[in-house]
Amino acid sequence: MDIGTVVGLVLALGLIVWSILLGGSISGFIDMPSVAVVLGGTLGALLINFPLPRIIGLAGVFKKTFFFSLEDPDVVIAKMVGYAERARREGMLALEEDSENETDPFLRKGLRLAVDGTDPQLLEKIMETDVEQIELRHSEGAKILNAGGAFAPAFGMIGTLIGLVNMLSNLDDPSQIGAGMATALITTFYGAVVANAFMLPLAGKLEIRSREEMVIKGMIIDGIMAIQSGDSPRIVEEKLKSFLSPTLREKVDAKSEQAA
């Protein structure tokens, strides 16, 4: 799993628990009705807001973006340069065999389309529509989390209002006012924690992972287009290296010098 996510969750929640223990006890912060209103209310609002399959599919999007690792951009460049060399030496058709052995389904599809002699414009359009669809699914996952990050504090406030109204309607025993206020505020506390320690930062990570995947997919499309148009392996490498940060670029340069 993504190590930063784990460390971040442990850090944020650990400090909140430690801060609670310094001035009181955890038991004072556990109130099942508040949990139910915040989590259940937020889930209810999300079910109204998003189609059921998307909310269920969120688990899959998570698994995919947090557990499966992307290929390194320099590995992708090496692969594309290899294909470019073979295409130069032995012709596009020689890539048919490679396309069968390629493990990345997106790259495999691209190679197959290029080998089939698909018109470059059509090839680009098919592959870009593919990428847009993947991006759409990811961005919808981030949208669900962001919506949850907005609904959770709202249901936290709703729960606190319920607690306050109930408390204010029964002011017979003044000694209970403090405890009543405390319980009412816990729902706001839950809403703030759920939104700021889970929903919103996880939405942010999902968006970033998605963008990284889009960069890789963009490199593959540009690479396939360059190979199909007969660019030399050196031009292919130059084009793809422009997607990299300077640090990664030096790494690729070192590699290709070793190879030379």
Place this chain on the structure above:
Amino acid sequence: MDIGTVVGLVLALGLIVWSILLGGSISGFIDMPSVAVVLGGTLGALLINFPLPRIIGLAGVFKKTFFFSLEDPDVVIAKMVGYAERARREGMLALEEDSENETDPFLRKGLRLAVDGTDPQLLEKIMETDVEQIELRHSEGAKILNAGGAFAPAFGMIGTLIGLVNMLSNLDDPSQIGAGMATALITTFYGAVVANAFMLPLAGKLEIRSREEMVIKGMIIDGIMAIQSGDSPRIVEEKLKSFLSPTLREKVDAKSEQAA
């Protein structure tokens, strides 16, 4: 009706009611003037903000997007591939008969325009303007709900301010302060519930349904254009499949293999 919407509403409202019952009684949360200020005030603001026919038309948009189901994308692809095959074998004019039997009015219009030999650019423009108009009407429905989701908490606050000012002006009987505050806060509670359990998530669902419909419409436009330009059924299928999620795509692939 959309099952997720029903489940979400029951979940969110059920938990709120349950939470109220745990600490008091429902009767303490029913206050007709507060209902009138929040619902009536929000409706009033919406009537100022949007033309009357649009607010009345909202019911129709709802019925259409929540009760009528969209054709499945794979069914649309199968249809388009069928038309492409017939056009290849028997020529565009053979689609005239099909266009008369087609039940989807948008697809029927597209087929008729293609059969009539309408210039491809004009055909695309006519159909895309159609889609833009439909999208506009849907997005206005979502705008009304989003505006309602902003006005409801504002009128909730207005109602609470009325309650507080009235209470503070009559502080003769201190024992009434609690009850007065409780009643004042109920209006804020209503505003928050109306916005977060109804208006905002329903606006979200309407936007998503509309986007799904746009994807189907986009597939139909691309399919008609491909058929008219004489693409082979296989290219038509490949182009349209790029609109699908991987899961749906495998389903279509399985079907077309069975057919082959």
Place this chain on the structure above:
Amino acid sequence: MDIGTVVGLVLALGLIVWSILLGGSISGFIDMPSVAVVLGGTLGALLINFPLPRIIGLAGVFKKTFFFSLEDPDVVIAKMVGYAERARREGMLALEEDSENETDPFLRKGLRLAVDGTDPQLLEKIMETDVEQIELRHSEGAKILNAGGAFAPAFGMIGTLIGLVNMLSNLDDPSQIGAGMATALITTFYGAVVANAFMLPLAGKLEIRSREEMVIKGMIIDGIMAIQSGDSPRIVEEKLKSFLSPTLREKVDAKSEQAA
């Protein structure tokens, strides 16, 4: 006047007044200094923010968008189809006479340019720049109202802070605390009402009216371009009908069938 605006204003303000009367008296909610700070402060901020002629011109924009009614889209289509038929039968120059009798100045200008044989691209550019300028003026009216909707609650809060500070500095008579707080809160109440029952929904209506006018203007531009390029009346009608909602389109279809 726009009936929805009147009904909405009466509904929102009526319910607020009714809610006040249920728990107190209107006199407790009238405080001239609060009115002065909220309305005067908001007007002051708007005068700093926007050029004087625009704020004065706002009245004119209002009058135009709320009192003058737009031509119905189906009337515009009928007109354009009529012009297309005449141009087909008698040539573009026959429209010279029509252009002199046309009452809509925008359509008249377009006809005149077309009759003069203006280059199509130039004609389109001139007319679209015209439309952009009109849109700009309308959107600035909406911007003034939206800014007012943001400044009013801010000056409401400023007035409440003045009331609170004055009250807290003179706590000699505790029996006055309630009344002081009540008066202080009234300014916040005014700010919220001015923003949510006037400024913000009126800005929304103005934007929608403007967009409706833009659709009509867009239909006129597309129609003139089609007539000039020699399109048949049927194509002109088809192009313009794509701007309509399905309900309106059926109305036009019924008409043109009657005519046929």
Place this chain on the structure above:
Amino acid sequence: MDIGTVVGLVLALGLIVWSILLGGSISGFIDMPSVAVVLGGTLGALLINFPLPRIIGLAGVFKKTFFFSLEDPDVVIAKMVGYAERARREGMLALEEDSENETDPFLRKGLRLAVDGTDPQLLEKIMETDVEQIELRHSEGAKILNAGGAFAPAFGMIGTLIGLVNMLSNLDDPSQIGAGMATALITTFYGAVVANAFMLPLAGKLEIRSREEMVIKGMIIDGIMAIQSGDSPRIVEEKLKSFLSPTLREKVDAKSEQAA
């Protein structure tokens, strides 16, 4: 100076002062530490946020946009039509002399480039990059003011929190609570006034002035391009008049009829 800005400032501040005097005294609203925290803190945050020269340059941007008046659009049109007539009669080179006498440096540059026979595309690109740079500098001025309008209330709240914490730590003398709260709230009051009566509306005015200047610059670019491409003075006038509001357009029409 811009009369609306002066009137608006006097109105907003005058009403605030009047409202203070009704319920207390100005001295109760003057607290130097609060002034220091709000103004100094906001200035500090702006110094971190923006390069020093931009903040110093803000004074210049102000002077330019509030004191120097733009040429009236109808004067610009008259000038451009004059140049178009001369270019038609005597050729582009005849404009060399005019370009030397032209007082507007932007128009002078455009004329000089046109006289030099610069390629139209290059001429347009050079002049549009010029306009973009001017727009950038103006929009950065507005950004500084808008950022100030966000930082001022935040430092107001920081100051209030300082006051509250200090007061709550020293509750020995309950009679001081009111005065302590009052002083604490003054910082929030300052933040709200600085933001809503100065920073935010001035940012708005700066943006509008900048946009007006951009319209004039756009008219000049379009005019130069039209003159260079040999358009007749009448077409030049027609093109430029589309930038005007109907009121201004009638004024220009009246003038050109007098001239004719």
Place this chain on the structure above:
Amino acid sequence: MDIGTVVGLVLALGLIVWSILLGGSISGFIDMPSVAVVLGGTLGALLINFPLPRIIGLAGVFKKTFFFSLEDPDVVIAKMVGYAERARREGMLALEEDSENETDPFLRKGLRLAVDGTDPQLLEKIMETDVEQIELRHSEGAKILNAGGAFAPAFGMIGTLIGLVNMLSNLDDPSQIGAGMATALITTFYGAVVANAFMLPLAGKLEIRSREEMVIKGMIIDGIMAIQSGDSPRIVEEKLKSFLSPTLREKVDAKSEQAA
């Protein structure tokens, strides 16, 4: 280091400390658990939201943008004009030697590509993708800081809620209420200071520095393209000068007149 950033930090923090000392003591504002919740919680949320390498890399982005100074635009123009002159006199190949001595790696790469006779469109694409990648890294730095500026006040509120709930659960000793409230509010105070005196203004400065660098990079790309297309040194200078503010432009004009 950037002098404005230092002065701004000293000013904002100094005034806050001074304001605290006027009404109490610094010790009353130091509470380690509050520091831990605000800083640790914000860091935790950022670790969940952003990949670990980016957060670590933020230090590098800072160092680069705050300590290394950009070349002055007028120096870049002088360089580009020099290259243009040499290319005119001695041909593009003569720039090979210059490209080896050039210290700016981005300009060196551009010269090398131009000397190699790279196709202009390819050259532009490679260099623009380079610039986009640099911009992406900078904008992600600003995004981390902006996210921190949103999370810090949220964790400030979470800490305050913890303090309030703990205090309200233990109301045995009323004399402690003030101190408890004070401690609870300190966390909100920390969140507001961290966001408004550090995170948000630093994000703003980073964005501006990045934009300045992008302008320089844009000048270099335009300059290389102009040199490669054989533009005269005077045209190159004219094109690049349009990137400058009027003040800088006069400086460059003075220089080039001296040179002439």
